[in-house]
Amino acid sequence: MQIRDKEDNESEDYxxxxxxxxxxxxxxxxxxLVILITAVAISGFYFEFW
Structure with missing residues (x-):
């Protein structure tokens, strides 16, 4: 993955x-994503899936 800098006006494959x-x-x-992963983990413990 490439990130384009403001000074780089030549490259177009960013x-x-x-x-x-x-x-x-x-x-x-x-x-x-962190909130969703935490919510899934908490609900797993709450409903005793793990």
Missing amino acids: ILQDNKKTRFGTIFIIII
Whole structure:
């Protein structure tokens, strides 16, 4: 995976740009995934699946 820098105007084969929207989106998705994994683990213990 490549991240495009602001100074790099030549390469076009990038996936993410290095800007505030990309950082916010990445952090937001990671936080949501952590919350979901925690919720699944807690519900597993609560309903005694484990």
